[in-house]
Amino acid sequence: MPIVTEDSSKIQVSPGQLFIGGKWQNGADTLETINPATGEVITTFAEAGSREVDSAVKAAREAFPAWRDTPPAKRGKLLWKLADLIGRDRERLATLETIDNGKPYFESGKIDIPFTAEIFRYFAGWATKIHGSTLPARGATFAYTRREPLGVVGLIIPWNLPLVMCSWKLGPALATGNTCVLKPAEQTPLTALALADLIKEAGFPDGVVNIITGRGTVTGAELVKHPDVNKISFTGSVPVGREIMKSAAETLKKVTLELGGKSPNIIFADANIDSAIKGAVNGIFYGKGELCCAGSRLLVDKSIHTQVVDGIKALVAKMQVGDPFDKKTRIGALVSKEQMKKVLGYINIGKEDGASVVAGGARAEMSGEFANGCFVQPTVFDNVNENMRIAREEIFGPVLAVIPFENEDEALAIANNVDFGLAAAVWTSDISRAHRFADKLEAGTVWINTINMFDPALPFGGFKQSGFGRDLGEDALDGYLQTKSIWVNLS
Ligand code: ADP
Numbered sequence: 001m002p003i004v005t006e007d008s009s010k011i012q013v014s015p016g017q018l019f020i021g022g023k024w025q026n027g028a029d030t031l032e033t034i035n036p037a038t039g040e041v042i043t044t045f046a047e048a049g050s051r052e053v054d055s056a057v058k059a060a061r062e063a064f065p066a067w068r069d070t071p072p073a074k075r076g077k078l079l080w081k082l083a084d085l086i087g088r089d090r091e092r093l094a095t096l097e098t099i100d101n102g103k104p105y106f107e108s109g110k111i112d113i114p115f116t117a118e119i120f121r122y123f124a125g126w127a128t129k130i131h132g133s134t135l136p137a138r139g140a141t142f143a144y145t146r147r148e149p150l151g152v153v154g155l156i157i158p159w160n161l162p163l164v165m166c167s168w169k170l171g172p173a174l175a176t177g178n179t180c181v182l183k184p185a186e187q188t189p190l191t192a193l194a195l196a197d198l199i200k201e202a203g204f205p206d207g208v209v210n211i212i213t214g215r216g217t218v219t220g221a222e223l224v225k226h227p228d229v230n231k232i233s234f235t236g237s238v239p240v241g242r243e244i245m246k247s248a249a250e251t252l253k254k255v256t257l258e259l260g261g262k263s264p265n266i267i268f269a270d271a272n273i274d275s276a277i278k279g280a281v282n283g284i285f286y287g288k289g290e291l292c293c294a295g296s297r298l299l300v301d302k303s304i305h306t307q308v309v310d311g312i313k314a315l316v317a318k319m320q321v322g323d324p325f326d327k328k329t330r331i332g333a334l335v336s337k338e339q340m341k342k343v344l345g346y347i348n349i350g351k352e353d354g355a356s357v358v359a360g361g362a363r364a365e366m367s368g369e370f371a372n373g374c375f376v377q378p379t380v381f382d383n384v385n386e387n388m389r390i391a392r393e394e395i396f397g398p399v400l401a402v403i404p405f406e407n408e409d410e411a412l413a414i415a416n417n418v419d420f421g422l423a424a425a426v427w428t429s430d431i432s433r434a435h436r437f438a439d440k441l442e443a444g445t446v447w448i449n450t451i452n453m454f455d456p457a458l459p460f461g462g463f464k465q466s467g468f469g470r471d472l473g474e475d476a477l478d479g480y481l482q483t484k485s486i487w488v489n490l491s
Contacts, residue, residue, distance in 0.1 A: 016045030016189065016213060018052055019196035021059035022206025027052055027214065033189055036102035036340075037324050037333040039372030045189045047214035053181070053222040056210040060152040060179040061228055063207030068149055068177045070205075076127035079174060081202040083120035086113060086163075089198065096190040097163060098324045102333030102374065103287060105325050115454070116167040119472070122456030123171030126477060130176060132484075140491040146484045149177035150254065151230040153480060154223040156216070156244070157192065158236045159185035159335050160290040160396075166192055169233050170209065171456075172476040181210045181229070183220055185236075187335050189213040216240060227251050233479060234258070235292070238394070238465055256469030256479045258292065258461055260394040261422030263443065264415035265295030265451060268408075269303045271427035275449065277311035280400070283425060283451040285319065285378050288331055289398035290339070292466075293423040295451055297384075297391055298402045299411050305404045309358060309382055312400070316359045316378045322366060331364075331398060333374045340374040343397030347379055350390040355381040355401065386414045394420070408433065416442045421463030425451040444470075 017024040027046025035042050048056065067075075086093065093116075094109035101108075132145035155169040162184055173180050184192035196211045212219055216236075224232050224247045231254040234244050241257040248255045265283050267276045283295030300308045324332035334340045340363070347361055360377030376398055384391050384401040391401045405411040415424060424443040428434050434448045444461045447453060454460070459473035469479045 016043065016193050018046050018048050018056070018213065019193070019209075019211040020052065020056045021062075021210065022200060025052070025055070029214075031186060031214070033100060033187065034336070035099045036335055036337075036374040037099075038369050039337075039374075042099055042190070045193065045213050048183075048212040048219045048222070049214075050222045052212060053219060053226060056181045056212050057152055057223075057226050057228050059207040059210050060181050063205055064149075064151055064179045067179050067205060067208050070177070072127040072130065072177075075175060075177065076124040078202055078204050079120050079124035079127065079171065082198060082204075083117040083124065085198040085202055086117040086120065086195075089194070090114065093163060093191055093194055096194055097188075098332070100188045100190045101159060101162060101335055102324055104329045104332045106327065106329075107287065107332075112161060112164050116163045119164070119167040119171050119456045123175040126172070126474070127175040130477065130481065137487065140489070142488040142490055144486050146486065147176075147481045148484055150480060150482055151178065152228060153178045153180055154226070154229045154232045155180055155182040156220050156223070156232060156234040156236065157182065157184045159187040160287060160292070162188040163191040163195065165235055166195055168235070168471040168476070173233070173480045174208070176477055176480040178480050179208050181212060181223060183212055183214065183223055186213070186215045221247065224248055224253070225250070229253060231255070231480070233469070235471070241467060254479075256471075257467035258469070258471055259422075259465065259467040260396070260420060261292050261294070261462070261466050262297055262392065262394055262418045262420045263293055263295050263423040263425070264297045264299050264441075265425045266299040266411050266415060266427065266437070267301060267304065267308055268411075268426075268428040268430070268433065269301040270429045272429065272449070273304060273307060273311070276427035277308055277315065279425065279427065279451040280308070280312055281315045281319075284400040285316075285331060285398050286452060288334055288376075290335060290396050291452070293445065293452065294396075295423075295425055296395060296400060297415075297418075298400055299405050299414055300402060301411075302404045302406055305402075309380070309402060312380055313359050316380060319378055321364045321375055321377060322370060331375070331378055334376055334397060335374070337374055339397065340376060343376050343395055343399060346390055346393070346395045346397070346399060347376075350381045350384070350388065350399070350401070353385075353388045353390065355384045355388060355390060358382045360398070386417055392418055408436075412437065412440055416440075419465040422461075422466035423447070
């Protein structure tokens with residue numbers, strides 16, 4: 001039991017181990033996880049080396065035949081039970097998420113953790129609804145298909161939505177009868193380790209879910225390389241996605257990649273401007289901008305440009321940056337010093353490239369216990385040119401690039417003129433235009449007159465270099481199933 005709670009405001013964490021075959025085991029090395037709001041070490045956790053990764057894969061392989069043959073209704077009940085336990089422990093999990101990631105407690109407590117439970121419930125329902133079909137094959141035959149699990153799947157999780165991402169991957173993988181080795185990000189291992197305890201408590205058989213921690217270049221790379229892992233499902237950055245695909249090619253593993261974005265948020269003059277301004281602010285600053293779908297490029301009709309930028313500035317001026325546990329805080333700490341450095345680097349690039357800073361533009365200086373925290377002011381660049389680096393590259397921080405446009409054709413061309421294609425939003429009261437954009441935008445998700453909406457039933461994933469395969473929805477099941485055709489001679 002690596003994590004013990006006294007109350008929701010004080011979390012004691014004892015040295016972490018690896019959850020393999022239903023037991024806690026030592027790793028090859030020990031790492032530290034840091035509270036990015038204070039710079040203090042929260043605790044140490046284990047790193048799995050090649051030996052421990054191998055043990056985790058072996059445990060998953062041993063558990064696979066029985067799990068695959070477990071009645072689907074029982075698999076569904078276990079997932080539902082896990083969701084109940086997450087609900088029961090909401091405060092503790094939200095507290096761990098906030099100290100490990102730096103995000104405001106209202107985000108982890110009100111949104112992330114309840115959403116995690118909802119996703120497990122959604123996939124619990126799917127466990128009993130996976131089936132093949134009968135087909136009219138040639139000759140005197142009876143032909144049918146079965147939808148079967150892949151076997152052992154490796155799930156590699158990013159640090160921005162640590163527990164939510166565990167459910168996006170574990171939910172469909174387990175509902176379809178796969179066994180799992182899950183690796184959270186080294187910046188945010190705590191909620192995944194807490195989840196291991198709940199998985200045990202829910203009654204999942206040992207070895208069905210193994211949770212191993214460690215650096216991506218060590219534990220993650222070993223998992224991707226392992227010859228007995230059938231599939232890797234990864235959410236994270238484009239360069240790492242590329243590495244994973246290359247490495248997985250050696251053993252011809254199946255791969256699902258959910259990568260970065262540079263999502264356009266497009267406001268037309270006929271939109272409800274107040275809603276669009278709020279949407280623009282939430283679209284980029286929710287989650288400190290550390291969201292793959294963040295609306296980081298704001299395309300605004302020239303005729304309303306000043307009105308929109310002024311509206312955004314007014315809302316940003318009211319946003320509290322600081323203590324993630326303060327109820328009024330809207331922007332917490334970025335996840336790490338490295339991430340803060342990267343974001344501040346992009347802010348400098350924006351300035352050097354000639355964009356004008358109309359809000360923020362620097363580190364947010366704090367005092368007292370937060371003096372070493374990784375806080376960055378919510379930053380808005382105006383008059384950005386679509387070819388500037390801040391308009392093309394994923395910053396993954398609270399930095400908005402405002403790009404004015406003349407007309408619909410220009411807006412669409414700018415929106416699609418990036419390598420990414422994860423999400424996009426359009427604000428307009430012209431229903432035909434809204435659907436024209438829904439059709440023409442190169443993105444896996446299009447929001448119309450809203451932004452950053454998620455539901456377990458709606459598939460999420462990328463076009464272009466934002467990846468392939470889908471999380472959530474019925475589509476997510478496809479990534480964890482393979483089809484078998486069966487022929488029966490009737491003559
Ligand atoms: P970011 O760049 O935003 O920190 P990453 O893509 O590096 O995100 O990390 C996402 C996840 O991928 C983390 O769990 C990380 O440990 C893991 N990871 C990083 N590098 C590798 C790698 N070479 N092989 C496998 N997993 C990796």
